[in-house]
Amino acid sequence: MADDPLAPPAALAGDVTVPPAVAGAEPVQSVCTPIRLSYTYTPGRALSRYLQAMAGKRILGERCGVTGQVFVPPRGVSPLAGTTTAGVVELADTGYVDSFNITRVPIERRPDLKPPYCSAWIVLDGASVGFMGLVINIPPEEVRIGMRVRAVWKPDDELETSAANIGGWEPTGEPDEVIDDYERLGRVGGQQP
Amino acid sequence: MIDVAVVSFAQRQEASIPGESEVEFMVPLMEQAKAAVDLTQADMGFTCSGSSDFLAGQAFSFVMTIDGTGPVPPISESHVEQDGAWALYEAWVKIQCGGIDTAFVYGYGKSSPGSLRDVLATQMDPYYVCPLWPDSYAVEALAARLMLEGGHVSERRLAEIAARSRVSAASNPHAVRSEPKTVDEILAEDHVLDPLRPSDLPAEADGGCAIVLAAGDRARELCERPAWIRGMDHRGDAHTLGVRDLTSSMSARLAAQHAGVADDKVDLAELYGPFTTSEHLLIDALGLDEDATAINPSGGALAAHTMMASGLIRIGEAASRIWSGDGDRAVAHATSGPCLQQNLVCVLEGD
Numbered sequence: 162m163a164d165d166p167l168a169p170p171a172a173l174a175g176d177v178t179v180p181p182a183v184a185g186a187e188p189v190q191s192v193c194t195p196i197r198l199s200y201t202y203t204p205g206r207a208l209s210r211y212l213q214a215m216a217g218k219r220i221l222g223e224r225c226g227v228t229g230q231v232f233v234p235p236r237g238v239s240p241l242a243g244t245t246t247a248g249v250v251e252l253a254d255t256g257y258v259d260s261f262n263i264t265r266v267p268i269e270r271r272p273d274l275k276p277p278y279c280s281a282w283i284v285l286d287g288a289s290v291g292f293m294g295l296v297i298n299i300p301p302e303e304v305r306i307g308m309r310v311r312a313v314w315k316p317d318d319e320l321e322t323s324a325a326n327i328g329g330w331e332p333t334g335e336p337d338e339v340i341d342d343y344e345r346l347g348r349v350g351g352q353q354p
Numbered sequence: 355m356i357d358v359a360v361v362s363f364a365q366r367q368e369a370s371i372p373g374e375s376e377v378e379f380m381v382p383l384m385e386q387a388k389a390a391v392d393l394t395q396a397d398m399g400f401t402c403s404g405s406s407d408f409l410a411g412q413a414f415s416f417v418m419t420i421d422g423t424g425p426v427p428p429i430s431e432s433h434v435e436q437d438g439a440w441a442l443y444e445a446w447v448k449i450q451c452g453g454i455d456t457a458f459v460y461g462y463g464k465s466s467p468g469s470l471r472d473v474l475a476t477q478m479d480p481y482y483v484c485p486l487w488p489d490s491y492a493v494e495a496l497a498a499r500l501m502l503e504g505g506h507v508s509e510r511r512l513a514e515i516a517a518r519s520r521v522s523a524a525s526n527p528h529a530v531r532s533e534p535k536t537v538d539e540i541l542a543e544d545h546v547l548d549p550l551r552p553s554d555l556p557a558e559a560d561g562g563c564a565i566v567l568a569a570g571d572r573a574r575e576l577c578e579r580p581a582w583i584r585g586m587d588h589r590g591d592a593h594t595l596g597v598r599d600l601t602s603s604m605s606a607r608l609a610a611q612h613a614g615v616a617d618d619k620v621d622l623a624e625l626y627g628p629f630t631t632s633e634h635l636l637i638d639a640l641g642l643d644e645d646a647t648a649i650n651p652s653g654g655a656l657a658a659h660t661m662m663a664s665g666l667i668r669i670g671e672a673a674s675r676i677w678s679g680d681g682d683r684a685v686a687h688a689t690s691g692p693c694l695q696q697n698l699v700c701v702l703e704g705d
Contacts, residue, residue: 192485194484194485196476196484198408198411198468198469198472198473198476199468199469200410200411200467200468201467201468202410202411202412202467203372203373203375203467204375205373205374205375205376205377205378206373206374206375206378207375207378208375209373236375236377236378236418236421237374237375237377237378237381238377238378238381238421238422239421239424240421240424240425240426241424241426242424243381243384243385243395243421243422243423243424243425244381244385244424245378245381245382
């Protein structure tokens with residue numbers, strides 16, 4: 162029995178003497194104590210604006226007033242300078258694949274993601290950092306770093322205040338971006354912030 | 355022992371801050387606290403924060419808030435899942451270790467997206483107590499009943515504490531409960547949870563605060579009259595409520611002894627008593643004389659209770675009264691956990 166990690170403890174395995182009042186009752190070996198907390202979550206100023214713009218098929222970033230970098234999705238703060246962002250920037254819905262991963266195993270509760278699929282770190286034109294997206298309408302094996310992509314938006318009548326409005330990113334067919342400097346992100350005009 | 359002082363303090367507390375994320379409302383406070391002593395993040399030898407993801411329901415919220423410090427190039431940083439007063443304690447220890455003479459400390463909480471009293475049930479023992487979902491008000495009501503039945507306090511005394519907080523809060527722009535009420539008006543309030551009345555409860559708020567610590571000559575450069583930390587100690591009672599005497603606070607008493615509260619007169623005390631019952635126990639545990647010591651001149655947590663920040667705010671409120679000359683020796687207290695389970699006591703003095 163000691164070899165079986167799933168076996169009940171010795172104290173529960175033998176005869177148990179119980180008070181007469183509960184004689185015959187099935188012994189309790191485990192209890193389920195559900196825990197649930199509910200929230201009325203608000204995403205804050207920057208993300209609220211970002212999600213509202215999504216409903217109009219627009220992608221908003223925010224500019225750092227110190228370094229000039231553009232962050233998307235915006236958080237209201239420049240993570241390098243530690244200052245409140247200086248302004249909103251509307252970004253193109255085109256960019257390039259900075260890095261990617263092909264997933265070949267399914268994810269529980271995401272039946273919409275059929276393996277193999279490609280998730281990528283996509284740098285939008287005008288942005289200083291990448292963000293996550295799915296690369297679609299191309300066999301995953303053909304995805305490559307530097308590949309130009311554009312957003313595939315949901316039909317207009319399905320648009321919500323949600324980042325899910327972008328169903329994925331498809332190749333534009335333009336020549337690939339030449340990536341020869343892996344430290345380019347986080348810099349503006351070649352200068353360290 | 356290296357002399358360390360509180361040299362800057364900024365706070366914001368409101369009944370709720372629905373439109374801003376935690377990092378959005380903390381960045382201006384962080385900037386304000388640093389700018390007041392003309393420092394930037396690059397000047398900080400160490401940074402430490404206190405917060406909890408459970409409040410706003412935002413996973414890894416503390417990581418998002420670190421963005422607000424400007425952590426590039428990489429900073430020396432730590433976080434406690436406890437009131438910011440414990441983050442200040444960690445920063446104080448870090449300065450005692452040598453090599454740095456400044457530290458930046460902040461604590462914040464946005465509780466309004468959830469039900470704080472229910473969220474706090476999850477800090478109880480997960481096997482026998484938490485599954486019963488005793489919310490924080492209910493647990494305190496049990497303690498209050500024990501105190502009343504045992505003759506440790508009267509309902510009138512609790513109402514007097516509530517009335518005093520309201521009077522003090524009237525001059526605190528950060529208070530969210532400051533309408534004056536007489537003791538008799540408070541006693542006429544209906545019970546929320548017998549024996550607790552609305553005025554016995556913490557005034558829940560969203561917000562946070564930021565503090566700059568500096569050591570020795572650096573503190574004298576940055577601040578005309580630094581609030582020197584002359585003693586600081588924290589202690590914990592048992593987690594399980596059933597093995598504790600809820601009618602007194604052993605850990606607060608020990609922390610006060612080791613921080614040296616009784617070594618000299620105390621001009622003012624900022625106590626983090628979320629309930630009137632807790633304030634009553636703390637005055638006794640810290641050995642304070644209410645005729646000689648101004649108790650909670652800010653109104654305390656009965657006037658504004660910002661989870662994860664209220665303890666650090668007590669230290670800031672006490673320090674700012676040293677800076678202004680309103681007091682020469684002050685005691686600040688912070689608590690954490692149900693029914694004053696953990697307590698931190700800090701003694702501050704001006705030169």
